[in-house]
Amino acid sequence: MAQGQEQTAPDAVPTRIGQVVMLHHAGDREEARDRFLVLWAEIGEHGDALHRCTLAHYLADTQDDPADELAWDLRALSAAEELTGERPAAARHPGALAARVLTPSLHLNLAADYDRLGRREAARAHLGRARAAAEHLAPDRYGEGVRAAIDRLGRRLDDGGHGPDAPDRPDGPGRPPRQRP
Numbered sequence: 001m002a003q004g005q006e007q008t009a010p011d012a013v014p015t016r017i018g019q020v021v022m023l024h025h026a027g028d029r030e031e032a033r034d035r036f037l038v039l040w041a042e043i044g045e046h047g048d049a050l051h052r053c054t055l056a057h058y059l060a061d062t063q064d065d066p067a068d069e070l071a072w073d074l075r076a077l078s079a080a081e082e083l084t085g086e087r088p089a090a091a092r093h094p095g096a097l098a099a100r101v102l103t104p105s106l107h108l109n110l111a112a113d114y115d116r117l118g119r120r121e122a123a124r125a126h127l128g129r130a131r132a133a134a135e136h137l138a139p140d141r142y143g144e145g146v147r148a149a150i151d152r153l154g155r156r157l158d159d160g161g162h163g164p165d166a167p168d169r170p171d172g173p174g175r176p177p178r179q180r181p
Contacts, residue, residue, distance in 0.1 A: 013039070013043065013048070013051045013055075014051075014054065016039060017036075017039065017051075017054055017055055017058060020032050020035045020036055020039070020058070021058055023035065024058070024061065024062060029062050030062075032062050033059065033062035033063070036055060036058060036059040036062060037059070039055055040052075040055055040056075040059065043055060048095070049079045049080075049082040049083050049093065049095065049099070050079070050083060050093070050094075050095030050098055050099060052075065052076075052079035053076050053077075053079035053080045053083070053095075053099055053102060053106075054076075054098075054102075056072045056073070056075040056076035056079060057072075057073070057076040057102065057105070057106065057109070059072045060072035060073045060076065060109060060113075066113060066116040066117050067117065069113055069116075070110070070113040070114070070117065073106065073109045073110050073113055074110070076102075076106050076109075077103075077106045077107070077110065079099075080099040080102055080103055080106055083095050083096045083098075083099035083100075084096060084099050084100050084103065100133075100136065101137065101142075103133040104130045104131075104133040104134040104137060104146050104150070105130075105146050107126045107127070107129040107130035107133060108126070108127070108130040108146065108149055108150055108153065110122075110126040111123045111124070111125075111126035111127040111130060111153055111157075112153060114126060115153070115156070115157065120157065123153075123157060124157060127150065127153060127154055127157065130146075130150050131150055131154075134146055134147050134150055
């Protein structure tokens with residue numbers, strides 16, 4: 001393939017992530033996790049930051065252990081910060097805007113992870129970051145859903161919440177729709 005054609009070829013990774021997301025939403029969590037891990041191995045620790053962010057964001061939801069979920073959510077945030085950081089190269093990345101849109105949800109997920117692990121202060125810190133980042137979300141279905149989930153988790157933390165023995169995710173039913181990869 002000619003070099004010019006390589007540059008204009010569509011990026012198949014978001015489509016592949018989306019296909020696995022549909023599998024997960026259909027209820028096959030284990031198969032989705034396995035397929036996400038294959039994608040992660042293909043992308044690699046140093047692959048495209050938006051791909052890593054998106055994949056880790058979804059992969060976290062397939063984990064059975066809250067500590068594993070936290071580890072994947074931390075990877076997602078780290079990749080997003082590569083795109084939203086102070087470096088000039090970050091601002092030029094075509095995924096920088098998408099990473100900014102995901103940032104409130106990433107912090108919300110981390111707050112929920114820390115809450116499930118009984119680490120309330122860390123949960124509150126990330127909830128505060130989620131609130132601050134959510135101020136920049138559009139007043140659309142996604143933005144309103146994220147803000148509503150932030151408010152629900154905030155009330156739960158203020159009321160003493162569920163903590164590590166929570167039967168459901170603080171952002172469970174009615175959680176904000178995920179940003180399409």
